[in-house]
Structures are given as C-alpha cells and as structure tokens.
Amino acid sequence: MLDINKIREDFPILKREVNGKPLVYFDNAATSQTPQVVIDAIVDYYSTYNANIHRGVHSLSQEATDAYEQARIKIQKHFNAAQSYEIIFTSGTTHSINLVSSGFESLINQGDEVLLSALEHHSNIVPWQMLCEKTGATLKVIPMTQSGELDMAAFAKAVTPKTKLVFVNHVSNALGTVNDIKTIIAKAHSVGAAVLIDGAQATPHIKPDVQALDVDFYVCSAHKICGPTGVGILYGKQEWLDKLPPYQGGGEMIETVTFEKTTYAGLPHKFEAGTPNICGGIATGVGLDYMNSIGFDTIATYENELLTYATEKLIAIDGLKIYGTSKEKTAVISFNVGEIHPYDIGTILDKLGIAVRTGHHCAQPIMDFYKIPGTVRASFSFYNTMEEIDIFVAGLEKAVLMLS
Amino acid sequence: MSSIQKIQEEIIDEFSMFDDWMQRYEYMIDLGKSLPLINEAYKTDDYIIKGCQSKVWVHAQMEDNKIHFTADSDAIITKGIIAILIRAFSGQSPQDIIDADTAFIDEIGLKEHLSPTRANGLVSMIKEIKLYAVAYQTQLN
Numbered sequence: 126m127l128d129i130n131k132i133r134e135d136f137p138i139l140k141r142e143v144n145g146k147p148l149v150y151f152d153n154a155a156t157s158q159t160p161q162v163v164i165d166a167i168v169d170y171y172s173t174y175n176a177n178i179h180r181g182v183h184s185l186s187q188e189a190t191d192a193y194e195q196a197r198i199k200i201q202k203h204f205n206a207a208q209s210y211e212i213i214f215t216s217g218t219t220h221s222i223n224l225v226s227s228g229f230e231s232l233i234n235q236g237d238e239v240l241l242s243a244l245e246h247h248s249n250i251v252p253w254q255m256l257c258e259k260t261g262a263t264l265k266v267i268p269m270t271q272s273g274e275l276d277m278a279a280f281a282k283a284v285t286p287k288t289k290l291v292f293v294n295h296v297s298n299a300l301g302t303v304n305d306i307k308t309i310i311a312k313a314h315s316v317g318a319a320v321l322i323d324g325a326q327a328t329p330h331i332k333p334d335v336q337a338l339d340v341d342f343y344v345c346s347a348h349k350i351c352g353p354t355g356v357g358i359l360y361g362k363q364e365w366l367d368k369l370p371p372y373q374g375g376g377e378m379i380e381t382v383t384f385e386k387t388t389y390a391g392l393p394h395k396f397e398a399g400t401p402n403i404c405g406g407i408a409t410g411v412g413l414d415y416m417n418s419i420g421f422d423t424i425a426t427y428e429n430e431l432l433t434y435a436t437e438k439l440i441a442i443d444g445l446k447i448y449g450t451s452k453e454k455t456a457v458i459s460f461n462v463g464e465i466h467p468y469d470i471g472t473i474l475d476k477l478g479i480a481v482r483t484g485h486h487c488a489q490p491i492m493d494f495y496k497i498p499g500t501v502r503a504s505f506s507f508y509n510t511m512e513e514i515d516i517f518v519a520g521l522e523k524a525v526l527m528l529s
Numbered sequence: 530m531s532s533i534q535k536i537q538e539e540i541i542d543e544f545s546m547f548d549d550w551m552q553r554y555e556y557m558i559d560l561g562k563s564l565p566l567i568n569e570a571y572k573t574d575d576y577i578i579k580g581c582q583s584k585v586w587v588h589a590q591m592e593d594n595k596i597h598f599t600a601d602s603d604a605i606i607t608k609g610i611i612a613i614l615i616r617a618f619s620g621q622s623p624q625d626i627i628d629a630d631t632a633f634i635d636e637i638g639l640k641e642h643l644s645p646t647r648a649n650g651l652v653s654m655i656k657e658i659k660l661y662a663v664a665y666q667t668q669l670n
Binding site: 144465466467468469471472473476483484498499527528 | 550551554555558582583584603604605606607
C-alpha cells in the first residue's frame with residue numbers, strides 16, 4: 126500500500142497555490158515533480174563536492190567521479206543492463222534518439238527500410254526522416270487503430286528482409302497506449318533489424334528489463350522519473366554501441382590525440398564528449414532510488430486506480446470523448462468535450478489551479494488520424510489523489526458550462 | 530486622445546465592473562461568440578496565423594483611408610480577445626494603428642494571453658495588424 130500523505134510531503138511544490146487555488150498537477154506526462162531528496166542531492170553536490178570528473182587527481186574530483194559513476198550503475202541495475210558502460214548519459218530522450226539516428230547514417234543504405242509507428246512523438250519521427258533523406262532509405266509507418274493501438278498484423282506484414290531499423294515508443298505520450306514491444310522486438314530481430322524503444326512515457330510507470338526485452342536501444346528522460354531536466358539516458362547493447370561512430374568530438378571521448386590521428390575512448394566515454402551534466406546525472410540516480418523505494422508495482426497499482434476512477438467520472442460528462450482506449454494504458458487520459466477547443470478548457474482549468482496539457486502533444490500525426498486539432502490531456506502520477514480528480518472533474522464541468 | 534485610446538479606456542471601464550476572473554472570462558466568451566464572422570473566403574491558409582495551440586485568421590481592407598479588420602479563431606477565448614482587439618483597431622487610420630499600443634490588455638487582466646510563449650496566435654495577430662497598417666500607410670504616402 127502506498128502512503129499517499131507521506132508521499133505528498135516529499136514534494137514541496139505540491140503545497141503551492143496557482144491563481145489563488147491549491148495546485149492540482151495533472152501534467153505529469155510532460156514532466157514529473159521533484160522530491161525533496163533529489164533537490165537535496167543537487168544542493169549537496171554544489172555545496173560540498175562540485176568538481177570536474179574523470180580527470181582530476183584531487184579529492185573533490187574523485188568524489189564527484191565516484192558519485193557520477195555510481196549513478197550510472199544505479200541506472201544499469203534499474204534497467205537490468207548487462208554492463209554499466211551500456212548506459213550513456215545524454216541531455217534527454219531527443220538527444221538519445223539523435224545520437225542513435227546519426228550513428229546509423231553510416232550503417233544504412235539506399236533501398237533499406239526504416240519502420241516507425243503511427244503513435245510516435247515528433248522527436249521520434251523527425252530524426253529518422255532526416256536519416257532517410259540523407260541515406261536514401263525508405264520510411265514506413267506502422268498504422269494505428271481507432272482505439273489507439275498499433276495494428277500488429279500490419280506491422281508483421283511490413284517487416285521484410287529490407288527492414289534495418291524499427292522505432293516504437295513503449296508508451297504513447299498522447300494516448301497512453303502501452304505497446305507490445307516484446308513482440309515487436311522479436312519480429313524485428315527475425316529479419317536482423319535493430320530496434321529502438323522510446324521509453325520516455327513508459328519509465329515513470331514501468332520498470333523495463335532491457336535484457337529480458339532483448340531490446341537494442343532504450344531511451345528515456347530523467348525529468349519524467351523524478352529527476353532533473355537536461356539529463357537523458359541511452360541504453361544500447363554493447364554490440365550496437367561498438368558499431369556506431371562517436372556522435373560529437375571533444376574532451377572526455379578520446380584516448381589519444383595527435384594532429385595526425387585521434388583514437389577514441391571506449392564505452393561509455395566515446396559518446397560523452399565534454400563535461401557532462403554531473404550534478405544532473407547524480408540526481409537522476411537519486412530520483413530512481415526514490416521511485417524504487419516506493420516500488421514500481423505499488424506505483425502501477427495505485428496509478429491504475431487513479432486512471433479507473435478518473436475515467437469513470439469523465440465519461441459521465443455529456444459529450445466527453447476519450448481518445449486512446451487501448452486495453453493496456455498508463456495513467457493518461459486524452460479527451461475533448463463536444464466541439465469545445467482544448468485550449469479553452471485548459472485556460473479555464475488553469476484559472477482554477479489545475480494544470481493539464483492541451484494541444485497536439487507533439488504528435489500531430491495522431492491528431493490528424495482522429496481529425497481533431499488536439500486534445501486535453503490529464504496525466505496522473507503516484508503523488509496525485511482521488512480528491513484531486515474530484516476537483517479536476519468539478520473544474521472541468523465548470524469550464525464546459527462557461528464554454529458551451 | 531486618439532480614438533483608439535478612447536476605445537481602450539472604454540474597454541478598461543467595462544472590465545473594471547467585474548469582480549473576479551470568472552465574470553471577465555464569461556464576458557470575453559460572450560464577446561467571442563458575438564464577433565462578426567470573417568468571410569469564409571478569407572478563412573484559408575493565406576490568412577492564417579498559426580499558433581501552436583489555436584489558429585487565428587485575419588483579413589484587412591482599406592475603405593476611406595481606414596482599415597477594417599475581420600478575424601476568427603477556432604478557440605473561443607482567443608476569439609474573445611480578438612473581438613476586443615478588433616474593437617480597438619478596426620475602422621482606424623493606419624497611422625493611429627501604428628502608433629497605438631496594447632498595454633490596455635494588461636489592465637483588463639488578460640496579459641497572460643498576450644505572452645509570446647502562449648502560442649495562441651494572438652501576439653502574431655497584433656504583429657499582423659501592425660504590418661497591415663504599415664503597408665496601407667505606405668500606400669497613402
């Protein structure tokens with residue numbers, strides 16, 4: 126059981142007011158809030174052992190290096206990666222994807238096919254379009270169904286010996302659909318294609334085991350899992366990371382440099398040019414520890430209760446339509462009410478202290494599929510409460526009354 | 530005082546009668562609903578201002594040396610603010626429009642909607658209104 130009152134005490138921001146009303150934060154899919162232990166870790170780093178890492182002989186540098194590398198090991202264990210050097214620190218999910226897509230420029234040829242799902246966020250569409258433009262490969266889309274699930278039969282047909290890469294999000298950011306990535310990975314591997322899974326929306330709710338999934342690349346952002354902004358994680362299987370060329374040149378990523386020839390450092394440093402976000406990396410580890418101390422099973426059970434309760438209350442509102450009704454979904458509800466524009470609903474809810482996301486959620490192809498300009502998206506986290514859902518539903522009813 | 534300033538003062542007076550944000554927004558939503566509709570012929574991509582969140586269409590034409598604006602939006606609150614802006618700027622001379630500012634929007638408590646980060650198309654709409662004014666003023670010179 127989850128002690129919700131104790132958990133809420135861990136998040137100082139939840140005590141604040143917005144427009145004179147207690148904050149109801151339902152934009153967790155955009156970014157999660159930060160527990161005090163993570164804030165403390167950031168303060169502690171800059172207060173006591175801020176130093177550059179991996180090169181200093183002095184104590185501060187050693188301490189900072191140890192803490193940073195410990196964070197990498199925490200992340201390795203969390204995702205059950207075989208090796209800590211298979212965990213690369215980046216600036217975010219988008220950076221992680223770009224690192225992989227640019228690396229594949231040298232591994233993809235004209236006539237090859239790249240498959241991606243219709244449920245992708247723009248950050249998992251644009252880099253691959255760029256890759257295909259540069260290499261002459263063809264981009265193919267795995268279609269979706271009305272309920273917001275991937276059409277797995279169409280996917281199975283689309284995979285051919287020409288398929289070299291497959292990209293799918295673990296969970297859709299706009300709809301909350303949990304994709305059957307295990308099946309997707311196995312099918313892609315049957316033709317020798319590599320698979321990248323965008324885990325940005327899954328990692329706040331699910332603890333993925335990258336070895337059990339046999340995934341080639343798994344990427345996510347720290348700021349959605351109680352960590353700081355500006356830190357991303359890239360898990361890559363060693364055999365793939367070895368094949369990819371370095372992403373950026375600079376310090377940290379070299380072994381020896383002469384003007385004639387530079388040899389690159391091994392993993393993970395080959396992909397971590399320059400001074401990294403040291404404090405951010407350390408704080409990411411603390412955020413994961415915090416979530417693991419609650420337990421992902423406990424989190425999933427509680428969030429599912431929130432989702433069920435909110436769904437029941439919302440569908441009782443006249444004219445409300447939920448987009449994304451897959452059997453497996455995370456605590457995200459994307460909806461519209463009648464012909465009311467999502468922006469109008471979001472504006473009134475904000476006046477009532479309720480934070481939701483409105484718009485196309487950086488997933489315009491999904492909005493085009495449903496022929497809507499966007500949706501209102503309420504996304505829940507383990508620190509939200511049933512009472513907050515009541516406040517949200519009452520606020521929504523008020524907004525609908527004003528806007529109808 | 531220019532006629533634009535006078536209208537702006539009137540709008541500020543009207544909004545000062547409201548006690549809270551809800552009444553202000555309800556009034557704005559009513560204004561949005563009563564906004565004379567833009568000719569459908571102008572609701573095309575040629576006249577669109579794309580905000581990330583809501584779309585705005587603006588059309589302008591000159592008659593007797595005054596610019597007449599019509600506009601529309603797919604979001605009703607955005608449309609309400611458009612109605613206020615059109616009331617202030619439509620039927621005015623290009624030079625007066627060029628010289629006018631939009632500080633009155635702050636005074637009626639709608640500042641947040643004109644923030645450049647709001648992505649509702651309104652900031653671009655004001656820019657567009659000013660650009661039309663500059664263009665028509667050039668014709669007059």
